[in-house]
Structures are given as C-alpha cells and as structure tokens.
Amino acid sequence: xxxxxxxxxxxxxxxxxxxxxxxxxxxxxxxxxGETHAIMGPNGSGKSTLAYSIAGHPKYDITGGSVTLxxxxxxxxxxxxxxxxxxxxxxQYPVEVPxxxxxxxxxxxxxxxxxxxxxxxxxxxxxxxxxxxxxxxxSFAQRNVNEGFSGGEKKRHEIMQLExxxxxxxxxxxxxxxxxxxxxxxxxxxxNRAKAETGSGVLLITHYTRILRYIKPDFVHVFVGxxxxxxxxxxxxxxxxxxxxxxxVAGAGAAT
Ligand code: ADP
Ligand code: MG
Ligand code: MG
Numbered sequence: 001x002x003x004x005x006x007x008x009x010x011x012x013x014x015x016x017x018x019x020x021x022x023x024x025x026x027x028x029x030x031x032x033x034g035e036t037h038a039i040m041g042p043n044g045s046g047k048s049t050l051a052y053s054i055a056g057h058p059k060y061d062i063t064g065g066s067v068t069l070x071x072x073x074x075x076x077x078x079x080x081x082x083x084x085x086x087x088x089x090x091x092q093y094p095v096e097v098p099x100x101x102x103x104x105x106x107x108x109x110x111x112x113x114x115x116x117x118x119x120x121x122x123x124x125x126x127x128x129x130x131x132x133x134x135x136x137x138x139s140f141a142q143r144n145v146n147e148g149f150s151g152g153e154k155k156r157h158e159i160m161q162l163e164x165x166x167x168x169x170x171x172x173x174x175x176x177x178x179x180x181x182x183x184x185x186x187x188x189x190x191x192n193r194a195k196a197e198t199g200s201g202v203l204l205i206t207h208y209t210r211i212l213r214y215i216k217p218d219f220v221h222v223f224v225g226x227x228x229x230x231x232x233x234x235x236x237x238x239x240x241x242x243x244x245x246x247x248x249v250a251g252a253g254a255a256t
Contacts (some may be wrong), residue, residue: 002070002086002168004031004201011046011053023049025226026065031169038212038237039205041223047205050223051173055089056082069169078185086168088174088200090158095167097145100233102157103127104147106164113165130163151178159190166198175204176211181216188214200254209241224239224248 011024023046031037041047053060054067056079067074069085077085097105106127112119118126131140134156146154155175162170170222172191176184188211195202204215212220212234220236221228229248230236 002033002201004029004074004087004203005068005211006030006050006054006065006167007067008065009050009053009062009067011049012061012063013049013059022063022081023226025228029203029221029228031172031203032158033201034169034195034199035219036195036202036204036215036217037219037221038217039203039221039223039228040207040240042207045223046226047207047223048173049226051171051203051205053087054082054087054171055079076129080112082198083109083167088162088165088170088228090172100145101142102145102160103141106161109161109165110193119242126164127160130160133135133163134159135186136160152180152183155179155183155187156190157192159187162194162200163190163197166194167200167216168198169201169203170194171203171205173205174207176208184211185214193217199231209237212237222248 002218006027006029009024009027010022012020012022012251015021027050029037039047039050049060053062054074061213062075069087072085074082074085074087082089107118107123110123127141128138131138140153146157149157157176158172173189175187179187182238191202191216194200204217206212217234217237220232220234222230222236224245
C-alpha cells in the first residue's frame with residue numbers, strides 16, 4: 001500500500017511584475033492506493049497549481065508544508081525522481097516532442113521507470129492492447145507525441161501512459177476538458193481499468209461533475225480560494241451539481 005500525503009502546503013507564484021502571490025493557502029490531503037479522490041472547484045481556485053506543485057514545476061514556489069510518498073520527501077525530488085517514485089503527473093511531459101513517436105516515447109518512459117527496457121514482444125502486445133482498449137488505431141503509435149493531437153487524442157495518450165507505466169499515484173488535471181461524451185466514456189473506462197489493474201491511487205481534478213458519473217470517487221474535496229473548504233463522499237459532487245460553488249465562493253472570496 002502507498003500513501004501520498006500533503007500537509008499544510010503553501011505555494012506562491014511570481015506573477016512576473018515583481019509581485020509574489022500566494023495561491024495555495026494550506027492544503028491537507030491524504031491519498032492511499034486504490035482510492036479515488038476528486039478535487040472540485042471553480043476556475044482560478046488553484047487546482048492546477050496543486051497538480052503542478054506536486055509535479056515539480058519550477059514556476060511554483062513551495063513556501064510551506066510537505067508532500068511525501070510513503071514517507072519520502074517528494075518536494076526534494078527532481079521531476080524524474082518523482083516519476084520513478086511512482087507519481088504520474090501527465091502535465092510533467094512536454095507539450096510536443098518533435099520527432100519522437102508515441103511508441104518510442106512510452107517505451108523510453110517505461111525503461112526509465114523500471115530501470116530496464118521491457119521485452120519488445122511483450123511491450124508491443126501491451127501497447128496494442130492499450131490502444132485497442134482506448135479505441136485508437138494502431139497507426140497512433142507512430143505519430144509524434146502531441147504533434148497535431150486533438151484534445152481527445154491528448155487525453156487518450158495520457159490514459160495510455162497510465163495503463164502502461166502503472167504508477168502508484170496518478171494525478172489527472174481536467175482529464176474531462178474538451179472531450180465529447182463518447183471520448184469521455186472511453187477515457188473514464190481507461191482510468192478505471194488502469195486503477196483496477198494496478199491499484200493506483202487517483203487524484204482527479206475537475207470543475208465538472210460529469211466525469212464523476214463514470215469514475216466514481218471515494219472522496220470529494222471542494223477547493224476554493226487555494227484550500228479545501230469541504231470534504232465528503234460521492235453525494236457531495238451531486239450536491240455541487242445542483243447548487244454550484246456559489247455558497248463557498250461567497251464565504252472564501254473568489255481567487256480571481
Ligand atoms: P484552477 O486550475 O483552479 O483554475 P490555477 O491553479 O490555474 O487554478 O490558478 C490559480 C490562480 O493562480 C489564478 O488566479 C491564476 O491566475 C494564478 N496563477 C496560476 N499560475 C500562475 C502563474 N504561473 N503566474 C501567475 N499567476 C498564476
Ligand atoms: Mg497554513
Ligand atoms: Mg486548472
């Protein structure tokens with residue numbers, strides 16, 4: 001069993017005009033293997049900042065608190081070390097990787113994670129299996145990473161990584177944005193499958209409730225103004241669907 005533990009995390013960004021703005025104002029969250037946590041909140045509340053901070057994006061300055069994976073200090077790790085430790089953060093990868101095919105990219109990532117190259121025959125079988133599960137054509141493997149990918153292809157590529165790299169903890173930021181209803185279902189099924197196969201913990205960040213019809217969260221956290229303001233079970237997302245974030249935002253003050 002693995003545990004990702006976030007304690008009183010404070011994060012600031014330099015806005016570029018010599019101004020430092022605190023975005024995360026003391027986030028506490030614990031995710032165990034096999035659990036799905038949904039973070040829901042309005043635009044600008046700091047959800048992506050949380051994901052980027054765990055990923056080790058240099059723009060975000062950790063001013064207080066801790067993030068540990070099984071007791072190891074994640075914040076002291078390089079981005080590569082975080083991946084090797086078993087954290088999956090889709091946004092840590094470059095937007096486009098010119099000249100590198102999906103197939104080579106994934107095999108290289110797998111090799112880096114495992115410390116040895118997967119056997120070619122097994123690998124090809126796993127790769128094809130992952131693509132067919134996600135209803136993708138075989139030719140996708142030969143395309144350059146993210147070059148000309150549609151929104152849906154980008155998300156499917158993320159889920160392929162999840163299925164093939166088998167992380168301990170997966171953080172998915174707005175996996176539902178830009179997907180039509182069929183793609184949403186296929187992508188959600190991919191997350192569920194990867195979770196069932198590897199027992200990963202999943203942190204699902206979203207501001208829509210619709211993806212939660214397909215990926216059932218065990219815990220829902222409402223995120224407003226840089227912190228978690230309420231926690232509950234799946235029933236909380238249903239309440240958010242009907243009531244929105246109004247009452248939280250009125251209390252906490254909108255981030256933007
Ligand atoms: P969410 O994902 O919930 O929509 P974000 O984490 O993207 O929110 O942003 C939270 C707040 O932090 C917003 O006000 C945003 O403008 C600000 N912010 C985030 N990243 C940066 C940055 N790199 N530079 C300046 N402001 C930023
Ligand atoms: Mg604090
Ligand atoms: Mg965001």
